[in-house]
Amino acid sequence: MNKKEVQLILKQLGIIPNKMLGQNFLTDKNVVKKIIKFSEVSQNDIILEIGPGLGILTGELADLSKKIYGIEIDNRLCSYLKDKLSIYDNIEIIHGDVLDIELPNHNKVISNIPYTITGPLIDKIFFNINSPKGILLLEKSIANRIFLSGNYKDYSRISIGVNAFMKPVLRSDISRQSFYPIPKIELSLIKIVPRDDIHPFLSEKDSINFFLKFVAGIMPYKNKNIVNGIGYFLKNLNANHHTREKILEILYKNNFENKKVFSFNIEELIEISKLFYY
């Protein structure tokens, strides 16, 4: 499906690409090939495709996998896909908002994701134990944060969250010209796989939620000493029952120095969050 074909189908369907839904459709066969290569799909794979759009990837993935679920929010695209892909008995198109629905079981997520929901989508799919593998086309600036350079100053909630659960393994920058309409942002294709050594603290929903809240709470203060970050975090939680002295005492007792937030690695941040879990 090249740019002309995509434009023609959209016109026939009466669809004007919707920015709010991140509707930038792939028009480059070479990028499709690259996604398939990154995905290493096998006949055992149950794939979740978020936002199949016009199905440029979906049919190709169906040929290689056991089952593919495509979740698409745009009803007009759903009708088109159901008709176009009806020859496949292993494709199920589900109409809905991926952030709202209960997801079917799957072991791989392959998606040119709607960039408008990247953050909450990553939260929902990957910040869990037993996460699927992910092959994702997303904003280059987010790919940069996920592929840590060792410079902790660049760390954000998304870097820490993803790297606590997942191992980033492959990436490739993709030209903006490969989409219609051409997006304003730069894009990258990445592959992330679940870590086999996830910290035991991250094995329950409540502690996972606390850890993510803790990271979100201290990251705005990443250039400050951790005692300040934790102080602000607890204050914002209305859990201001620890004085600065008490926070320092807890840190020192557990052999943590009061260094800049950005200078702690992920395992240390998990350990520290555990100290303040209640």
Ligand code: SAM
């Ligand atoms: N996969 C197609 C491709 O590569 O050409 C389309 C990708 S386009 C970047 C994102 C797709 O996600 C669109 O089809 C859009 O309608 C759909 N979408 C946007 N928000 C969604 C949501 N919350 N849940 C499910 N699908 C969504």
